[in-house]
Amino acid sequence: MSDNEKDNILNLEGDDLDAALMAAIEETEEEEEQARIRKEEENKERAEQARITAIENSEQKAKVDNLRAGINNANQRFYLVNEDGECDEAKGTATLKGSLFGIVKKGDEAFLYRDDGKVLPTKIVEVEALNNGIYEPVDETRDKSVVLTIEVDYKKTGFTKDNGAPKYAVLSSVKPPVADNTGKAPIENPALFALSLKYNALKSDKEYVRNFMQHTVNGRFLVPAHSTDKTGPDGKKSIQIVMLMDKQHNDRKMFPLFTDVRTVALWKDLFKSENKPTLAAMRFPEVIKFIEKEGFDVAINPMGPIPTFLPNKLLMSIASNLGSQIKKEVITDGSKIMIGPVQPNPESEAVRKALIKHCESIEAISKAGLLYIKRSNRVSYFVIVDAPKDEAGKLFPGILAAVKPHLKAIKTVDFSVLSEAPFAKDYFSKKSWDYIRR
Secondary structure: OOHHHHHHHHOOOOHHHHHHHHHHHHHHHHHHHHHHHHHHHHHHHHHHHHHHHHHHHHHHHHHHHHHHHOOOOOOOOEEEEOOOOEEEOOOOEEEEEEEEEEEEEOOOEEEEEOOOOEEEEEEEEEEEEEEOOEEEEOOEEEOOEEEEEEEOOHHHHOOOOOOOOOOOOEEEOOOOOOOOOOOOOOOOOHHHHHHHHOHHHHOOOHHHHHHHHHHHHOOEEEEEEEEEEEEOOOOOEEEEEOOEEEHHHOOEEEEEEEOOHHHHHOOOOOOOOOOOOEEEEEEHHHHHHHHHHHOOEEEEOOOOOOOEEEOHHHHHHHHOOHHHOOOOEEOOOHHHEEEEEOOOOHHHHHHHHHHHHHHHOOOOOOEEEEEEEEEOOEEEEEEEEEOOHHHHHHHHHHHHHHHHHHOOOOOOEEEEEHHHOHHHHHHHHHOOOOEEOO
């Protein structure tokens, strides 16, 4: 304190001194009160933030728990890509041979994801593991080359020894995603996930690539994104995708797609930043809209376990054939699927005429028929063509394009070649085809 400051205090006497002291005390108390109020407000803010964070964490945990709740054998998943299978109609079984990922036990429930989009619930009746060059029966094994024997009801499913367990079909403990009572289904792509594990080894095999791409086209993926203030034509807020940078190609942007919540969790740094993204659910046609304009490549499960990178050129080729995508269908019992003749009306007749006219210009199609197929409450036209199986991917988009202008009451069309629809052989042996090449 300076001499002048001392003088200023000492020169005060009596009431003046008391007033100065009281003013100083009041000022100090006021400062302390303001500091206390600020402290309380800060504590309240921290408490509120902690409460909000706890709620968010609880909601996030609930979401993850809900996803896991609908998954069969959640802690011991297994996947097998069939590379050399055989069917035995007399015994009602099929064997699948390939590399096992995960743990499998004799008696496990499983699901066979076929190359035509159908999913067959089944049971494993035998397990053989490769030991010292020999496949030996075991009750349980993991992460080995195996032969698994499963149950197949050929009469109920309509499968045959030639198509019961197709090459590159996937056997997994993971159930197909089913919507809960809120109408929401978990994001699961068990067949695509399993096929991605073999991508580097089999990507030169055309049949494998066709199967891989079919599951990609029909996939529903998780995509990390931020919401924006912009709104689209539908009134919904647009999103900004969290892109990956390809360091090997001059930081080229890549569009990340995740097959399930577990593969997202491998991106450990994704949710550490303050501006945490959300996870958007996107189907492949929606993904195409994003990447088509900018020419982005796609990375499926970029953080592993085995990343799969798809170039834009390949994706655009797939996009041009989206009409041939196959709807997933879980085969349980015949009561849930109804197939029959289309009722004559102006719309069905227009569709029939368009189908016939189109088939007349396609030499690969020797016969064609128009039916309807009903799954639960969804009714579709069902086109059966007698044509080579390997031509299906080329034929179906053209047929869809031909009949699409006439679709009104019924909005969707399913397809099958005759060799993949045994029931149709019996049906058209009694009913006439709509089209027969002369």
